[in-house]
Amino acid sequence: MIHVGYGAEFCLSGIAIEGLAETAVLSDASSTGIPNSFFHFFNPDGDAFSRHGRPGNVHVFTILSRILNDPELGNAQNTGIKMFSDVMEAHGPTIIKHMTDWHVDTKDILDVERKIEEISWMNVILYAVGGWTESKNKSFNADFYLMHLVTSSIFLSSFMAYLSPTSHRGRPSLDIAGFYDATESTML
Numbered sequence: 001m002i003h004v005g006y007g008a009e010f011c012l013s014g015i016a017i018e019g020l021a022e023t024a025v026l027s028d029a030s031s032t033g034i035p036n037s038f039f040h041f042f043n044p045d046g047d048a049f050s051r052h053g054r055p056g057n058v059h060v061f062t063i064l065s066r067i068l069n070d071p072e073l074g075n076a077q078n079t080g081i082k083m084f085s086d087v088m089e090a091h092g093p094t095i096i097k098h099m100t101d102w103h104v105d106t107k108d109i110l111d112v113e114r115k116i117e118e119i120s121w122m123n124v125i126l127y128a129v130g131g132w133t134e135s136k137n138k139s140f141n142a143d144f145y146l147m148h149l150v151t152s153s154i155f156l157s158s159f160m161a162y163l164s165p166t167s168h169r170g171r172p173s174l175d176i177a178g179f180y181d182a183t184e185s186t187m188l
Contacts, residue, residue, distance in 0.1 A: 002148070005155025008162055057111075058101040060118040064125075066098045116156045123149035 004023070007016025067073060072094050079086045088095070105111040127150050131141040 001152045001155065005152065005158055009155060009158040057103060060102055060115075060122045063098055063102050064122055067095060070094065070098070112160065113157075116153075116160070119156065120150075120153040123153045 001019065001023070003019025004016050005019070007013060007019060073091055076083075076087045076091065102115075104115045123146075127143065127146040130146050131143050133139075133141065
């Protein structure tokens with residue numbers, strides 16, 4: 001994502017292509033992922049709705065607070081480089097349950113901008129507060145992985161400049177029937 005972000009922000013297509021290529025071949029480290037249903041924000045009439053069938057505008061800090069205070073998530077163990085996949089394996093459904101209350105109205109550019117700002121602030125807080133220590137004998141822990149949250153979120157606004165409002169929804173509607181109706185039945 002960082003390579004694609006640099007490419008988008010600085011109009012460097014080669015770096016953006018490199019980032020897309022890396023993304024295309026990157027394997028998923030977890031068997032528990034974000035379900036496709038998370039990305040369905042609109043009903044057939046085009047009105048925004050949350051997964052619970054009602055408008056939702058829960059701030060990302062509220063979601064983060066719920067995750068941090070969930071007793072089921074308090075027993076996650078630091079397993080090093082496999083920590084993300086281990087946590088998602090053990091607690092993925094619980095984390096996904098919390099995050100489904102977060103909603104972006106992709107038809108409202110101001111809401112999209114607010115949500116990008118929410119994500120950016122959340123990532124900065126995770127990095128800064130997560131690296132802070134009470135001990136005067138220890139210095140700030142500039143965690144390499146948490147810093148990637150911050151650097152990645154910087155590029156979200158750069159991506160938005162290149163995406164159409166339809167693509168903001170995560171999956172554009174494809175008029176396959178219309179396409180075939182408008183083309184000849186035989187290929188040349």
